[in-house]
Amino acid sequence: MDNSLRGRTVVVTGGTRGVGAGIARAFTEAGAEVVVCARSAPEVPLPGAEFIPLDLRDLPAVHAFFAALPRLDVLVNNAGGTPYRLLTDATPERHARVVELNLVAPLTASLAAYHHLRRAHGSIVMIGSVSGTRPSPGSAAYGAAKAGLDNLARSMAVEWAPNIRVNTLVVGMVRTEQSHLHYGDEAGAAAVARTVPLGRLAEPADVGAAAVFLASPAAAYITGASLHVHGGGERPAFLDAATAHKGEAT
Template sequence: MDNTDPVDSPRSPELLGRTVVVTGGTRGVGAGIARAFAEAGAEVVTCARRPPEVPVAGARFVPLDLREPAAVRDFFAALPRLDVLVNNAGGTPYRLLTDVDAERHARVVELNLLAPLTASLAAYEHLRRARGCVVMIGSVSGGRPSPGSAAYGAAKAGLESLARSMAVEWAPDVRVNTLVVGMVRTGLSHLHYGGEEGVAAVARTVPLGRLAAPADVGAAAVFLASDAASYISGAGLEVHGGGERPAFLDAAAHGNPQEG
């Protein structure tokens, strides 16, 4: 009889020997995702237009503009193996719809929707052979109004829809899921929320009382890529600390209605 205490037994990294590509994995959320996969034992490749200011331990960087389809295809063709693709690259500046022309908004859609599609198609044969998976990094902006980032919200809504269709078309060989990410604290958060006081005020609106850390998103991505999630495909996993408190609750409380 084996009397080994499982609690004290050494735990093997759950993704040991698997190759993972994280697009835009050089800073912020992407770096957190790359770090989480490296800690899980995977061989991690990150790609972006510019190299990381602080290299992610355990990750290899390859320069790549994800809006150049030919370069994307060449990048994936050169890989000897691929088990997991994390489509993380994306983002947008704050712009009201009438601030710029449609062509500028189209570039936001290109980066946040078309680039993940291009990368996924280029990676498909690798993933099919490995029975691998795609993890899309979506946003709560895709499921609610996003004033100031409307094109981004529309692209993220499209990304989640794309992932659900891919999950059906590519089954059973490739699983496809989306992380629906809320507000994340990164090195640039104070610029978006008006300094540290603004960050703290925004954090208080989250039911769990804080913004996500990049490591929180990384842990969720590792889960979706792991064997524990082998029957999960076409899903959207919300990583938002409980969501957003409905504004009408605070409005009703401050209104102090009187009964007649």
């Protein structure tokens, strides 16, 4: 398959670290001209990518950012995230900000990019999460926003066809520079990795490769799809419970 995006312009929101940086690197390696935008500059420069500061919750700034681009072929709505926070441990305003960043901001960016992408017969890749497909205690607002993002992408794919393709990557657990905040030390990360059928956490490059595929000519007939990048998902808890029970019985 030819995944080359040589000569195409790609915007990756939140593309300065972690998964976003992996996505940006994958597009530069595919030959694209990459622009990453976030509130803060990357701590480690991204070779081949241009950084432009942008707060995605500032609507006038978002519209000005996209209006200034000479062209745009691919938009990757990657910016997002949340700290671990039980529902009763935060105010409704804090939860609303999580929804704003993870659902409203991708909608805002997509609308601002619409005319560029329509002219280019371009593509949007939403970066979703397995948190939007299952209960997410401790990140309920985030999970709800990611579930909404997947639905938004499928509706957008129908409304904007045939000029713009819109797909979602449903991403599982990824090893990044922030992994210790979620999984603890190396032993903790290794224990978590053993719960994944493929036996490891994803690398940002795994997500990047999938994003390049969905944006490339190789995926020309794919729109409104949700591609799971989660190593096979999570082993159902009932299987371990049943195995343990059999062991007790014997």
